[in-house]
Amino acid sequence: MSAAARALCRRLDIALPLIQAPMAGVQGSALAIAVTEAGALGSLPCAMLTPAAIGAELQAIRCATQRPYNVNFFCHAAPAVDAAREARWRETLRPYYLEFGLDPAEVAPAPPRLPFDAATLETIAPFAPPVVSFHFGLPAGTLLARVKAWGATVLASATTLGEALWLERHGADVIIAQGLEAGGHRGMFLDSDISTQVGTFALVRSVVRAVRVPVIAAGGIADSAGIRAALTLGAAGVQVGTTYLLCPETTTSAVHRAALQSPAARHTALTNVFTGRPARAIVNRVMRECGPMSALAPAFPLAVGAIASLRAAAEARASDDFSPLWAGQDTSGCRAIPAAELTQELAADFAAPSA
Ligand SMILES: Cc1cc2nc3c(=O)[nH]c(=O)nc-3n(C[C@H](O)[C@H](O)[C@H](O)COP(=O)(O)O)c2cc1C
Numbered sequence: 001m002s003a004a005a006r007a008l009c010r011r012l013d014i015a016l017p018l019i020q021a022p023m024a025g026v027q028g029s030a031l032a033i034a035v036t037e038a039g040a041l042g043s044l045p046c047a048m049l050t051p052a053a054i055g056a057e058l059q060a061i062r063c064a065t066q067r068p069y070n071v072n073f074f075c076h077a078a079p080a081v082d083a084a085r086e087a088r089w090r091e092t093l094r095p096y097y098l099e100f101g102l103d104p105a106e107v108a109p110a111p112p113r114l115p116f117d118a119a120t121l122e123t124i125a126p127f128a129p130p131v132v133s134f135h136f137g138l139p140a141g142t143l144l145a146r147v148k149a150w151g152a153t154v155l156a157s158a159t160t161l162g163e164a165l166w167l168e169r170h171g172a173d174v175i176i177a178q179g180l181e182a183g184g185h186r187g188m189f190l191d192s193d194i195s196t197q198v199g200t201f202a203l204v205r206s207v208v209r210a211v212r213v214p215v216i217a218a219g220g221i222a223d224s225a226g227i228r229a230a231l232t233l234g235a236a237g238v239q240v241g242t243t244y245l246l247c248p249e250t251t252t253s254a255v256h257r258a259a260l261q262s263p264a265a266r267h268t269a270l271t272n273v274f275t276g277r278p279a280r281a282i283v284n285r286v287m288r289e290c291g292p293m294s295a296l297a298p299a300f301p302l303a304v305g306a307i308a309s310l311r312a313a314a315e316a317r318a319s320d321d322f323s324p325l326w327a328g329q330d331t332s333g334c335r336a337i338p339a340a341e342l343t344q345e346l347a348a349d350f351a352a353p354s355a
Contacts, residue, residue, distance in 0.1 A: 001231075001350055008174070008214050008236035012131060012153060013068045015039035016347040018227065019155075019176075019216060020339070021241030022072030022133065023184060024048045025111070026256070026326070029060040031249040034339035036067045040347060041131060043070040048111040051123040058127045070131040070155070071124060073116035075139050075189070076277075079299035089296050090306055096286070096322070100313040107309075113275070113301035115139075121146055131155060137189035138170050155216065157187030160196055164207040164215075174214045176239055177203045181220030183242040183328030185279040186270065194270055194278050194293065201233060208234035222333030224348045240346060242326075243333035247342060255320035257336075259284070265331040274307060274324040276300035285321035286310075 001009070005017040020035040022045035032042030044061065046054050054071075061069055090104055097104040114120070116139045124132075125146070132147050133155035139147075147154060148171070156172040158164035164175050178187050179200025186197060198206075200219040208215050217230035218239035230238050245252050245260055252260075259265060259282050270278040271292035277300035281287065286307070290296075297303045310322040335342065 002236075004214060004234065004236035005231055005350075008216075011174075011214070012041055014041050016343070016350050017231070017237035018343065018347050019043060019070065019237060019239040020244055020343070021184075021218060021239045022046075022070065022135075023241050023244070023250075023326070024072075024074075024113075025324075026245060026252045027250045029057040029064070031244065031247060031339055032069055033061055033064045034247075034249045035244075035343050036061075036065050036069050038340040038343035040343050041068065041070050043072050043133065045072045046120070047072070047074040047113050047135075050112065050114075051119055054120070054123050058124065058129070062127060068130040070133050071129040072133045072135065073120065073139075074113060075134050075137045076113075076115050076300060078115060079302060081302060082298065085296065086298050086302070086306070089298055089303070092290060092294075092296055093306055093310065096310050100310065102309055102313060107305055111304075113304065116143065118143065125150065128152070133157075133176070134172075135185065135187045138167065138172065141171070144171050157218070158207065159186055159188045159203070160191070160198060161203070161206045161210055163188070163190050164211055166190060168211045168213055172213065174216060174236075175207060175211060176216045176218050177207045177235070178239075179203050179217070179219030181280075181329040182218055183245075183268070183280050184326045185275070185277055188278070192278075197270075200230070204230060204233045204235050220328055220330045222330040224346055226330075227346060228349060242328040242331055243346070244339060244342060245327070245331075246334045246336040247339040248336065249339045253315065253323065255315055255318065255323050256325050259320050259325045260327060260331055260334050264325075265327060268327050268329055272297045272300075272303065274303065276303035279324070279326060280328060282325035282327050284323065284325055 018040040022043035024045035036042035128150040214236035217235035
């Protein structure tokens with residue numbers, strides 16, 4: 001293990017320089033607990049949970065493990081509803097509603113995507129989670145100071161060198177360099193132009209040279225060789241998401257699991273049609289026909305509303321045409337094996353030598 005990786009493990013009190021990426025919508029405490037108990041850092045994504053659900057999940061983690069874990073939040077500003085844009089988007093989707101016999105005006109209930117705020121802070125403070133990570137920037141300085149006050153190490157995603165420098169200046173203790181290969185939402189927050197986004201190798205290299213805090217590589221890491229490569233480039237550790245998506249401890253849907261194991265998984269793209277923000281997913285019908293990037297899609301997270309009922313209707317017919325099939329560019333490591341086993345295989349280079 002490199003000196004940087006050893007220092008990160010000491011700082012986070014983990015045995016392996018590996019973080020299981022928080023993945024909202026496809027996992028809860030079960031995956032976090034399994035990975036944490038295997039010696040890496042398990043993560044609980046909270047962006048789609050109500051405060052009550054966050055409390056219950058934290059309680060479950062605390063009952064199951066004494067080891068450190070990560071809790072993850074989004075930091076977006078909630079947008080105002082733009083009625084004209086919403087109407088244009090619904091008009092775009094209208095033929096699909098009619099195809100499924102749905103009312104185009106219908107608003108299906110969709111899980112919230114809530115930014116970290118004072119109420120969230122009150123919910124998690126009693127648990128004093130040892131690691132807290134943020135996507136889409138950082139919360140207000142007063143909130144961040146309170147998180148740090150209980151001794152939490154703060155991680156945050158950067159997708160460009162500029163974002164990494166900004167995060168270091170504003171108090172992130174560790175930077176997650178999220179390369180363009182990564183599955184799910186781009187953590188981008190200083191710029192909305194997707195041509196600014198950089199691949200993992202180039203990003204990690206430039207960020208490691210420019211910041212003093214430890215850097216975690218994320219995006220396209222699917223096996224132990226990928227982890228070795230990232231550490232060779234100067235990363236102190238890695239964050240792996242897509243590779244865990246088939247583990248039994250996830251809640252990945254049936255259509256999503258099938259897509260990940262099909263040839264379709266070879267073609268992913270950045271799309272905003274599911275939520276309003278660019279995110280990497282396996283290309284499916286709605287991405288092909290309405291995107292993958294659309295100027296008409298409502299701002300994050302408002303775009304979720306219009307597509308929710310189409311998704312439900314299509315999935316009821318076992319179709320993935322309207323589902324967000326989040327995935328990174330490398331799905332070769334996805335296997336339906338227990339997360340602890342996968343973690344040990346990923347981190348095989350760092351396993352303690354057997355007696
Ligand atoms: C299904 C899925 C959901 C994700 N949800 C989140 C999230 O809630 N919070 C977050 O910080 N990152 C999220 N990400 C991004 C990951 O943190 C990470 O950047 C990415 O998984 C790394 O690339 P990889 O998927 O190629 O391993 C998600 C990724 C995936 C695949």
